[in-house]
Amino acid sequence: MAIPQSVVVPPTRAAVFLVGTIAEGGERTVRDLLQNLAGVIRTVAFRAPGDGLVCVAGVGSEAWGRLFPGGPRPRELHPFKELDGPAGHRAPATPGDLLFHIRAQRMDLCFELARQVTDHLGDAVTVVDEVHGFKYFDERDLLGFVDGSENPTGPTADAAVYIGDEDPLFQGGSYVIVQKYLHDLAAWTALPTPEQEKAIGRHKFSNVEFPDDVKAPNAHIAVNTVVENGVQRQIVRENMPFGAVGSGEFGTYFIGYARTPAVTERMLDKMFLGDPPGNTDRILDFSTAVTGCLFFVPSVDFLNAVTVGGSDAGSLGVGSLKDT
Template sequence: MAAPQPVPQLLLGPPAKAALFLTLTVAPGREDDVRDGLGELSGLSRSVAFRARDDALACVAGLSSDAWDRLVGGPRPRGLHPFTPLHGPRHHAPATPGDLLLHLRARRADLCFELARLVLDRLGDAVAVVDEVHGFTYFDERDLLGFVDGSENPTGSAAADAVLVAGEDPGFRGGSYVVVQKYLHDLTAWHALPTEEQERVIGRAKADNLELPDDVKPPDSHVALNTVEDENGEQLQIVRQNMPFGRLGAGEFGTYFIGYARTPDITERMLRNMFLGDPPGTTDRILDFSTAVTGGLFFVPSATLLDDLPAPGTAPAAEDAPEPPPADAERPGDSLGIGSLKGAPAP
């Protein structure tokens, strides 16, 4: 009798009106407490969601490469590695501290807040919050630059195929990889541009969201550099769940980029295009107005695995776990290459 398929976390769902993004670090020596707390996350989520069943509350948890080694026993997800900072000719993508990512979303901000409060109460001083962003929907799914965001996301079964690990890493079916970055916008400089020039920066028309024709769209536009294909010319997809955020008194206006994919290679290639250029030096013009101030890569285990993470030293080696790479092999994401897609299936 075949083993049951693992149940994914709620990566995909109806559009959210609000989101709360928490990046946490784990206190040394408190790994057991955090692992136990993660095992209770689904129960806490259900207890809050039950009070507002139609408002689509979801909480997704991801672990960084270092946190996986500290908290989890047995084999590792084969694509998990630290976020690699990028140092381009003009712009930089930093890597910032973070062991855990919690992505809470719903149709109501109070649900996200209540669940986050309960989770942090449960984890207590075993964790520290190093980044907290409250996102919101802005008019018709636009970012604070005034353009529709995420319109190229795949839907239905194509979305599941794009984000969920399958037979390529059998021990981690139903999992996913997520990259997050917080971008701060210079709205004064942005609003100084005429609409036609803003459209050339983005690669889309502002009013109707239509992509500019190829003979009009500049090669350094955001759309051009974030459209990537495999060797057969098939477009490679991720699912973005970006959210605007801001603090009026601080003059802080931004976009929280969050991209899910079944392999981190696709998102990393997009970031390489943006910050290093494709061809090299042709960097994304949006970076002249949007500065990345955080960066992290996390693995999102299936809900089945998250409910019962094995402690280090207790899990048997999986029979289908991939062979570890040679000690001198280049890890995906090392150097400026950030790995090769090899036909594998931003913001």
């Protein structure tokens, strides 16, 4: 099994999310950074080895063909699927060639690594979205509810996230979908707590989930459950709150890792289109998606096998990948 990037890690107190687009002619610089990303991480992480600094890099569909022309391609990598649902609920697709998901127990470590990454990339990449996330009390979002308590753990999380024999050249890889949601906190806080709990599908204080026979069909938890052949399909969410008090911006950065993007896409279909049609996620009446991107997260072995060479075409050490 190929060595995966650090996707499944314990929750952290801080995160920086960088989404960028690659300039024409910037492919070689990007490949060089991806190949040497582990070393860049070490230059920052050694200063505070106990604070868990990690960085996951992802590549978008269109950028994959530019970075590795003629090479193998993850079989399920495609652009983010934009959704237009009833009542104006929309999941937009927005530009994004690269994702850097940086996490640590301290924001200064995340900030420094983000600076080092962007310094290495220079003019080759334009950052089109930058979000600084923070832990909010006991893993709550800005709506006041615990977020991520249904995440699988241990071997179950690994099985949900990392590709296996179904795509041999990309074992240890993963798919990740990101969306930035902005909340109408004024409207949400005006909602009585019992109505908030009904919209989410769990008690606000205790975090106890409502029984299925009590849970509203459009509750967030109900809509985000995907069951196939009697088995619940799972993803690993690493969501973080973010905000700017002065400008009144309050949000949640959704980031969901999965072995196949089809599971997360099915959740989004149910949220924005409804299942049955029209039964959309109640939370969308208060939260608006403003970005949407899909990336492939290669294994560490894959990144190490990238060769930059003297030309801008780049290549992959495919033989070494087959041997992992």
